[in-house]
Amino acid sequence: MVNTVVVTQTILRWLLRLTTGIRPKQVELEPGTVINIWAPSSPPTTLKPALVLIHGFGFNGILTWPLQIPSFASRYSVYVPDLLFFGGSSTDRPDRTPAFQAECVGRALRRLGVERCTVVGFSYGGAVGFKMGELFPGLVESLVLTGSVMEFTESVSRNGLGRIGYDTWEEYMMPDSVEGFRRLLEHACYKPPWLPDRLVKDALKQVLFEHRKERAQLLDAMFIPDDDVAKLGSYCAQEINFLWGEEDKLVDIQEGYDRINRLLNGKATLKPIKKAGHLVQIERPCVYNRILKDLLLSLHRGG
Secondary structure, three states: OOOHHHHHHHHHHHHHHHHHOOEEEEEEEEOOEEEEEEEOOOOOOOOOOEEEEEOOOOOOHHHHOOOOHHHHOOOOEEEEEOOOOOOOOEEOOOOOOHHHHHHHHHHHHHHOOOOOEEEEEEOHHHHHHHHHHHHOOOOEEEEEEEOOOOOOEHHHHHHHHHHHOOOOHHHHHOOOOHHHHHHHHHHHOOOOOOOOHHHHHHHHHHHHOOOHHHHHHHHHHHOEOHHHHHHHHHHOOOEEEEEEEOOOOOOOHHHHHHHHHHHOOOOOEEEEEOOOOOOHHHHOHHHHHHHHHHHHHHHHOOO
């Protein structure tokens, strides 16, 4: 039986190639470690600066940003990496930390000729983007975090789980049933979409059942002790902006912003979007894209 998610991804890949010109490129960083990244055919220029879209924990790059890539590809050189154990990226190294994800994405971008970029990170991808800013200050010019904090701490984890009524993030983020997937959407969306059981089962089989052991390890490595955050002030060099759904149940809208704003002496920005949850870029793409476009224009004009 044909998997509807496989068909959808095939059509989406074809449309992206046709309408934006980006194509998947396999970047082997070392034997056993490969990053798959959707990239334009030419390196970025001053007229088309690099924009890097980093997905969250649930889906790969093009399934997370299908409503953003076409909107930005005419003005920006858009790069959409798959993080390790999502899409076509993998490693045989045991490191599962956001820092290692960031190192791999940064090195892959360098290999593709990217010298400066703005990183837009969603959820888990926001923490990876923040680590990229730490590891590659010359590469990452500015950061936009959506539904994310600079570090996922134990208190962020505890508060989020309390709001949605789960004991562990693995239980919530890695459902193994149609009912579990529907509960995931219920908490991630302001108004959860209705999806037929067949589509949900295909999504579980094709996307969420892949690399389950490794993804559980990624979740274990995601959260750090609260005391470790005290070390962060030394590397907040980039301008950081928060673009967020006001009804986000997974991560509190003020939690990450207040902390980073103190470190940046009030220079961070917060752009909330009404009637949107954690999946704000999917729920309200027109509003999200408009605000992000204005924000990027401001960043590239120098503020």
